Amino acid sequence: MGLAILLSLSTLSVKAANSESKEAVSAKIATMTTAQKEERAKAIKLRVEEIKSMDMSVLSRAERKELKSELRAMKYEANELGSGGIYLSLAAIIIIILLLILIL
Numbered sequence: 001m002g003l004a005i006l007l008s009l010s011t012l013s014v015k016a017a018n019s020e021s022k023e024a025v026s027a028k029i030a031t032m033t034t035a036q037k038e039e040r041a042k043a044i045k046l047r048v049e050e051i052k053s054m055d056m057s058v059l060s061r062a063e064r065k066e067l068k069s070e071l072r073a074m075k076y077e078a079n080e081l082g083s084g085g086i087y088l089s090l091a092a093i094i095i096i097i098l099l100l101i102l103i104l
Contacts, residue, residue, distance in 0.1 A: 022076060029080045037081050044074050044081075 050054070050065055059067070088096075 018087050025073075026080055029077070039080065041081050046077050047074065095097070 032040070048071070051071065054067075056064060
């Protein structure tokens with residue numbers, strides 16, 4: 001019973017650490033200039049290409065798991081770097097078109 005509680009607490013702390021790191025990444029990206037964001041995006045692309053070119057068969061299970069978590073973190077960071085676009089739903093587009101028809 002004590003082992004089950006210990007394991008559940010350790011997984012909760014890992015999940016909490018991951019969520020904090022995402023918030024920290026978002027805060028760090030918010031303070032970056034455009035040039036810094038572009039350079040970071042280039043660095044992420046280079047690292048991903050480097051990982052793709054690696055021979056995964058020679059890596060241990062722990063190393064592969066570590067690479068996967070690194071790729072997930074870089075994917076999240078790349079998504080944060082590229083965010084800032086405007087997204088419109090289908091309903092919003094229909095309403096805009098109807099308003100334009102009524103005005104014109």
